Amino acid sequence: MHNDQQRRTGGAGRVRHVSAATVLAAVSAVALTTNAAADGAPYVAGPPDEPVTIRMGWGIPAEDIKYLMLSNPELAENMGTWYEIEWNQFAGTALGVQGLAAGTLDCATVGGLSVANGLEQGADIVILGEFIEERSEAFSTTWMTTTGSGIETLDDLAGRTVGTSAIGGSTDYIQDFYIEQQTGLVAGDDYDKVEVPFGQMQETLLAGRIDVGLFPQPFYGAVVATGEVVPLFSLVDQIDPFVQLLNGCRRDFVEENFDAIAKFQEDWTAIAQWQLDPANREAVMEAAAEATGIPYDVLEPFYLTTDDFYRPANGAVNIEALQAEWDFFLERGGISTELTVTDHVIEELLPAAGEAPTSSGAPVSTGS
Numbered sequence: 001m002h003n004d005q006q007r008r009t010g011g012a013g014r015v016r017h018v019s020a021a022t023v024l025a026a027v028s029a030v031a032l033t034t035n036a037a038a039d040g041a042p043y044v045a046g047p048p049d050e051p052v053t054i055r056m057g058w059g060i061p062a063e064d065i066k067y068l069m070l071s072n073p074e075l076a077e078n079m080g081t082w083y084e085i086e087w088n089q090f091a092g093t094a095l096g097v098q099g100l101a102a103g104t105l106d107c108a109t110v111g112g113l114s115v116a117n118g119l120e121q122g123a124d125i126v127i128l129g130e131f132i133e134e135r136s137e138a139f140s141t142t143w144m145t146t147t148g149s150g151i152e153t154l155d156d157l158a159g160r161t162v163g164t165s166a167i168g169g170s171t172d173y174i175q176d177f178y179i180e181q182q183t184g185l186v187a188g189d190d191y192d193k194v195e196v197p198f199g200q201m202q203e204t205l206l207a208g209r210i211d212v213g214l215f216p217q218p219f220y221g222a223v224v225a226t227g228e229v230v231p232l233f234s235l236v237d238q239i240d241p242f243v244q245l246l247n248g249c250r251r252d253f254v255e256e257n258f259d260a261i262a263k264f265q266e267d268w269t270a271i272a273q274w275q276l277d278p279a280n281r282e283a284v285m286e287a288a289a290e291a292t293g294i295p296y297d298v299l300e301p302f303y304l305t306t307d308d309f310y311r312p313a314n315g316a317v318n319i320e321a322l323q324a325e326w327d328f329f330l331e332r333g334g335i336s337t338e339l340t341v342t343d344h345v346i347e348e349l350l351p352a353a354g355e356a357p358t359s360s361g362a363p364v365s366t367g368s
Contacts, residue, residue: 047081052260055086057096057108060292061218062132062245062309064284065271066109067291072283075271082263092166093245100125100250107249112325113170113334115248119344120337124251127345128261129268130317131245132309139308140234140242141171141216147228149211154183154232160211162187163196163204170244171214171235173334178238205229217309218294221302243322244309254346262349269351272315276304314351317341 058066069076070087079085088105090096096108097115101123110118110125118125134140143162145151151160157179164172176187187193196204196213202223205213212232215223223229235242247268254261275284285303289296302308312318323341330338 047078047263048260051080051082051084052257053086053106054083054260054264055088055104055106057088057090057099057105059090059092059096059109061216061288061294063109063291064275064288064311065129065131065247065268065315067287068271068275068284069267071287071290075274076264076267077270078263078267083257083260092169094166094169097123097125097248100248103250105250106253107247110246110248111170112243112246112322113173113329115246115344116326116329116335116339119339120335125248125344126251126254126349127246127248127317127322127341128254128265128349129247129272129315129351130243130312131247131315132311133244133318133321134235134240134242135310136236136240138306138310139217139220139302140236140240141214142220142234143175143212143214143232144205144223144229145212145232146205146208147230151211151232154179154185157183157185157191157212159191161192161194161209163201163210163213164193165196165198165201165214167193167195170242170329170334173329173332174235174238175214177332178233181238182233202226217302217307218298221307222298239325239328241310241318241321243318243325246317246322247315254349265349265351269314272311272313272351276311276313278304313353316351316353317345319345 056066058070069079069085073079088099088108090099090108093109093111093114094117096105097110097118099105100108100110101118101121107128109131110127115125115127151157162175162179164175166172176193179185179187179191185191194210196210198216198219201213201215201219204210205223206226206228213223249261274280281304285296285299288294288303289299304311319341326335326339326341329335
């Protein structure tokens with residue numbers, strides 16, 4: 001798939017990976033769990049004459065709720081009546097934030113840092129859901145070196161070269177902060193830092209062109225399988241938990257299309273619950289493989305296990321953890337404006353936190 005790819009999903013699409021009966025039973029079994037429903041907020045009697053089009057930004061990896069909407073649209077029972085989606089693929093959450101700020105997108109996947117950067121630059125984005133976070137009891141992005149590098153501790157990085165996936169991104173800030181905190185070594189002064197895409201990180205590290213690289217899943221599993229690397233530190237050594245990927249929308253779009261977005265949130269919650277049911281693991285992996293281009297066999301050993309990212313119950317936003325994250329970046333210069341998460345949510349639209357089913361050995365999620 002190419003960047004900036006567009007697809008439109010709406011209507012009663014065919015379920016490609018699970019039977020229609022299974023999908024309809026799963027959806028009907030999921031109670032409405034948004035705060036709006038819990039508070040008894042009224043909805044209009046029926047859908048609009050024409051569904052609202054949501055221009056939606058998405059990317060890879062780990063956006064399973066959106067992958068399932070793409071591949072198995074019948075899981076989203078309000079799609080095609082209340083709303084339809086025009087899918088726009090982007091390489092990186094910063095581009096999604098830029099699209100929201102420019103008004104060329106209505107909703108998009110955003111990162112914990114990239115959305116904060118957008119907010120302090122004046123973009124009016126509301127956060128409606130969460131895909132994944134990093135936690136010590138689940139998987140966390142890990143910085144690795146090769147067994148023959150001679151690097152045993154972070155102090156040995158002096159004069160070496162460290163890879164980063166994107167200068168100015170959240171993991172880039174965290175690696176700089178952590179290395180300096182532990183050793184006093186400063187990127188650019190005491191060691192070199194170069195950008196390397198995640199897809200090229202393994203080859204670049206094993207070829208010796210960098211001395212340290214960072215590996216989220218699924219790249220972590222692949223590089224560990226070589227037997228040629230050892231870990232140095234993980235993201236949660238610096239901040240735990242860490243909210244990675246969220247769904248955000250333009251505030252004006254949400255307010256103008258409140259009922260349609262409420263219905264989207266119903267579907268978001270239902271699919272978030274569905275993905276964590278162990279009975280659906282195969283279908284989730286098939287959707288992820290199709291959307292990301294990562295082979296199913298690569299995903300199967302770790303996907304939706306304790307070796308994978310933490311997925312919150314109902315796709316709910318961990319407000320407390322995200323606030324701690326923004327405070328962390330403010331203290332360390334990643335952002336320059338004090339931001340309050342609750343100023344950038346609409347409470348009645350947020351998925352409710354709660355117990356999620358145990359998924360393929362993954363930790364049970366309790367939300368925030």
